[in-house]
Amino acid sequence: MKTLFERITILFENGEVKRDAYLLVEDERISYIGEERPDGTFDRTICGEGKLLCPGFYNGHTHVPMTLFRGYAENLPLSRWLHEKIFPAEDKLYPEAVHAAAMLSAAEMIKCGTVSFSDMYFFCDEIVDATVQSGLKANISRSTVAFTPNIKAEDDSRFLESVELFKKYHNTANGRIKIDMSIHAEYSTMPASCRYISDFAVQHGLGIQIHLSETRSEHEECISRYGVTPTEFFEQNGVFRAPVIAAHCVHLTDNDMQILAKNGATAVHNPASNLKLGSGVMRLSELAKAGVNITLGTDGAASNNTIDIMKEAYLAAILQKGTTGRTDEFNSSFFVTMLTANGAKMQGRADAGHIKEGYRADLVMLDMDMLHTLPIYDPCDSFLYCTNSSNVAMTMVDGKILYENGEFKTLDIEKIKADFKNITKTYFQN
């Protein structure tokens, strides 16, 4: 299968722009980028007029089944949100509900130009199935908590579930599905468990998804408990020997940032969720200066409320300026890289996240000829500050078109909506 994009403007992962370019996708990879039309015949040619072709977007932290709880718990403090609303709601979960929500979420993400996401939740078989059906990529992890001190790996059912997932799904679906390990958070995991989870990750070359210093109280309670920060706690317990994907990172110390940087960990910035739950604002400047790999995440729909990663990029950019006053600190390209190449790096996808010959054709085509995106002086700036998901004209993963001009190519969207509505209609009645 050969698909040629003709005379299109390309926005690369580093923010560079090439106009009037040709880009050829052969099967699942980009085979040519240039100013000359390549020779040969093509199965499909796509006119690039008024369009912008970008590397696909990565959602670095989410919980896709939580679209079930979108709008269910609003205007509450985090502790009441969790204990009065979310935990009881999660207690009622069952596989069909998770599957229906994961299907809806997959569709929503595709519509917003997402090509891959990192997920931490449970009923992961259902999440894997929805992801495979949708055509998306994902690093999926079983959210693991371990409150029992000195429990052994062989007695930890959640850990064993992770191991099972790894065996069944890691690197399946042509490498689209990867399994990460998970440590839910410092406050929910005993030191011994951190050890065997990270041992397993190191042994099998897996990433570990964690929540890290999301709230001030979480950060400070850890210091009271152990005399160290959550980051130092994880370091002491061997977690950073594996590539860590650390969500939130709102209350990190400078030393925490050094630990992340020297261990090649990724900090996932979730600006909407951190604002909405009153957690605060990640210190982006300091993390960038420390050299940490930084990506963007939506968190779950219960605290966002959409899982639109384009919104997070815009929000991260303006929030950074507004809270520091340093409006010229970052160029727009910084946020484009967060959204694309840094995401692929976080997920261990060495041949993705870049618009480059030989790389996977994970691409988003935006229609820039819309009222709210005119005029265009600099396509990179326009992308960051003007576009939203309504500009997404096409989402392509591994050379396969998943969505084009409002139509889903892999998903029966009416059935997905109907299934989801059936479940949410009665979910809280039982």
Added chain:
Amino acid sequence: MKTLFERITILFENGEVKRDAYLLVEDERISYIGEERPDGTFDRTICGEGKLLCPGFYNGHTHVPMTLFRGYAENLPLSRWLHEKIFPAEDKLYPEAVHAAAMLSAAEMIKCGTVSFSDMYFFCDEIVDATVQSGLKANISRSTVAFTPNIKAEDDSRFLESVELFKKYHNTANGRIKIDMSIHAEYSTMPASCRYISDFAVQHGLGIQIHLSETRSEHEECISRYGVTPTEFFEQNGVFRAPVIAAHCVHLTDNDMQILAKNGATAVHNPASNLKLGSGVMRLSELAKAGVNITLGTDGAASNNTIDIMKEAYLAAILQKGTTGRTDEFNSSFFVTMLTANGAKMQGRADAGHIKEGYRADLVMLDMDMLHTLPIYDPCDSFLYCTNSSNVAMTMVDGKILYENGEFKTLDIEKIKADFKNITKTYFQN
């Protein structure tokens, strides 16, 4: 003309919700709201299934011609943004360019559910014409600066232009167009000019649009210059005798807020622009506690970059939680009221901004049956946190449909885009 909305969910300006309701629009007003289908025949019936009917949205502060400069000056500090980019760009303005931009902006606002806006700029004849053509409402003011000390009203050409505008357009187009006076800002206006401008406003019952304490330096330089804050300066010079529409209000003191409250002034919150230009975050809690009428504004597209007022409501809500940590301080309804009833109050439109029998039929119908808005537990919460402009299925002003299911009813959208692109293509070449 009789239009009946059948079995629709109504979100009122105070956040209350009525399901399965009937709402009848007769000519330009709402004539019936109830649970029973009204008798009679109707020119049009609209099925309310999956829809949410809201009061139309007010954009409290913008400069519509600035869509010309959307994306033109990015990632700069405010002073360089203004002096190196925006002021020189504005020096090149000419009527056709302003008209083309105002037409594009009108379309963009209609698509985002805006029914009325407050504008401060120049070439106002062009802005009035675009507004009248579009079917929108607006309070339009000629941005007035006056650097000459003790200049007399009769020698102030900008003031005289405002007077001219008032005579030509105030309360025209069936009351849709109102003319406000304008005082650009404290730093750009001499005390004597504040006097004659506010005298004129008082004499003719007009509002005065001002920029107020947008940046810290503006606020502090005023204190150095006059020994009082910008708000106190305006009070001393009689400005608050008229209804003031004060944009930004980021750096107000508690006493400033008292002055606004006791004089019935409106503070316009522009969260996106204030973040993006590094100005900071308005103290919403304190303004609300002081009893100030608070609305939302996009500011111009050069600093936003869209003029989508729905985005501002969402942003105001999450920003407030994130910067204060008080996630339960405001219900969603607070922001709905800012977006609707408070806007009508600000603009002196006594029979608008409410869904109420006898009031103007300024309505927005949202399609809630979209991926990113499912499920719906509380329509008011869903509206604030989940919807965006892609949910807007209809915008109606004075009973007239301006936009429905992607189609503009009053505007030739292809011509508007073509005209705008022609102008912006060459704008900076001369």
